Amino acid sequence: MSHPTDPRRTLLEVFGYSDFRPSQGEIVETLIAGQDAFVLMPTGGGKSLCYQIPGLLRDGLAIVVSPLISLMKDQVDALVANGVRAAFYNSSLKADESRQVLARLHAGELDLLYVAPERLLSNGFLDRLKKLPLALFAIDEAHCVSQWGHDFRPEYVQLGQLRSRFPGVPMIGLTATADPQTRQDVLERLGLQNARCFVTGFDRPNIRYTVVEKLKPFEQLTAFLAERRQDAGIIYALSRKRVEEVADRLAAAGLKARAYHAGLGDRERRQVQEMFLRDDIQIVVATVAFGMGIDKPNVRFVVHYDLPKNIESYYQETGRAGRDGLPAEALLLFGYGDIAISRGLIEKGGNPEQKRIEQHKLQAMVGFGEALTCRRRVLLGYFGERLDKDCGNCDICLNPPETYDATLDAQKALSCVFRVGQRFGVGHVVDVLRGAQTQRILELQHDRLSTYGIGAEKVAEAWSSLIRQLIHRGYLVQDVASYSVLKLTEAARPLLRGEERLVLAKPRIRVKTLQKKGKPQVGDFDYDDELFDALRLRRKRLADEAGVPPYVIFGDATLAEMAAKMPTDEEALLAVNGVGRHKLQRFGGEFIDEIISYLCR
Secondary structure: OOOOOOHHHHHHHHHOOOOOOOOHHHHHHHHHOOOOEEEEOOOOOOHHHHHHHHHHHOOOEEEEEOOOHHHHHHHHHHHHHOOOOEEEEOOOOOHHHHHHHHHHHHOOOOOEEEEOHHHHOOOOHHHHHHOOOEEEEEEOOHHHHOOOOOOOOHHHHHHHHHHHHOOOOOEEEEEOOOOHHHHHHHHHHOOOOOOEEEEOOOOOOOEEEEEEEOOOHHHHHHHHHOOOOOOEEEEEOOOHHHHHHHHHHHHHOOOOEEEEOOOOOHHHHHHHHHHHHOOOOOEEEEOOOOOOOOOOOOEEEEEEOOOOOOHHHHHHHHOOOOOOOOOEEEEEEEOHHHHHHHHHHHHOOOOHHHHHHHHHHHHHHHHHHHOOOOHHHHHHHHOOOOOOOOOOOEHHHHOOOOEEEOHHHHHHHHHHHHHOOOOOOHHHHHHHHHOOOOHHHHHHOHHHOOOOOOOOOOOHHHHHHHHHHHHHOOOEEEEHHHOOEEEEOOOHHHHHOOOOOOEEEOOOOOOOOOOOOOOOOEOOEOOOHHHHHHHHHHHHHHHHHHOOOHHHHOOHHHHHHHHHHOOOOHHHHHOOOOOOHHHHHHHHHHHHHHHHHHHOO
16 A cells, blocks of 8 residues: 655555644654654653554665564554555564564665564564665664663664664654653663754643542452443552452452463463453453553553652553543552552662652652642643643542541550650551551550540541551651561651641542543544444454454544534544544444444434
8 A cells, every 4th residue: 555645645545643742743754854862751641652653664674673572463463454565573473473573674665663672682583674665773672772761672772783783763762651851761771862852741641630548449349340341441559469450359349350460471471461362251350460551541550559750650550541532530549558568668678869769750650649739730740731720630639538627536546656666667556556456466455555445436547547647757667677666766856846847638538439430532522422332342343253352443432423423424533532544444344334223313
């Protein structure tokens, strides 16, 4: 299939979109002109089109470097569905498949080739490329180049040689997550100091951010999922054991959930990923091993069952929700115990400078979780972006926290820590405060202490929340090396003496449904639910027949627009965003038939 030579016509006729998103057009023109570019654009912002369109319009082959084997396959499937000559070359291919790709490469039958960094730099592959006309190099997930990034990969560092070995070939580096220091490091390591830089912003306004205090996490999770039983989502946990436990319990509760982590065999991981992409399962419970390669646009929620180690990871993982631009949710169960575990793991590291960086990043993540101001402002502020007003789409904006004078309660808790000799953890201190009749309290004669039972009017969770806030605010420390016993700090003295007042937020324990929507809005129009569901079923059947994920046929946003505008001929269907000429020819008739059938009922 030949492609138009104008970027906007290519965008419309090949990809089915009527207009570029902010900065896309400028980035495309920069590469077509043969200049280098560095792009910082949020997940779901349309980074791929920035190099795919120049790859089609410039003479020669476009090489796309990605560390993500699964993402390569997804992107190639989507390009082929649009009539683009694309392939991938990585370790997942069998020997004969590799030979076929190389044969197409040398025959000039490819416009875009996705390749892993290891494969690109091995066995004379660069020498092979020297003999071919090249359109451009695109380095995806470019933050992997930097040791300051949250996902540093040693094999990425060698990509710096591309600039010197192919000086006349334009290069573009792309990432969704990089603080200012990481950005500068990426530019230097890739030789992109003279590149045009495009920072389109980090905001994903369609994602609602919610944080609740983690107390009975599985109950909190099931409450959240109860009203989202038809939605696809990802649940992140930090350990393989936790992942399997949560997945098993969700499956036992009747949800289509599967576990995914690095301890599973390659075949099982591939199976889980394929089932999720094809909408055969609803939920994947995963470690951070899952997701970077997931190009599934209709993920409606991401839950963090455990606290991420840094804001970069949190931002990237939550960014896997709502890539289609429709409303999505990000729920974080914020546990102070998770902070202690993360700090302990960081302290075990050998490199003092790396420990300092990781502690700083963890503290920023804690700050986000404890924020009493707009979450989005805190999140974007970390990346150096300022929001002029509150977002109106986070739990703080939609349901401002109540505060209360916690001075007296704090004094009770601090006094109790002192009375038990600063030798016990949170659970025991709470039991003493509430006047529990445990065998341990009786054996230790802690029922005779002056602080025994002085907090009987509060539930255990309220005292636990208070103590955790006192830890974070520096009035108490947890000695992780000594069974997490609580100890007073110097800062506790003036509070105990009544020389200062302490105001705290009342803890959020329940997951509230905030302004629950009947369904997502698409642009400025509403759509027909019943027709949307019928179109999804038709899409699923076509996808299964073609052996591709449903979104490769059409995304949810495209189906929703069909269900709103109800096109009944090819010209009207072509006006729907996401419908290009190739897909119109392949699938258009099926969807027109479905719409006409619905209208004739």
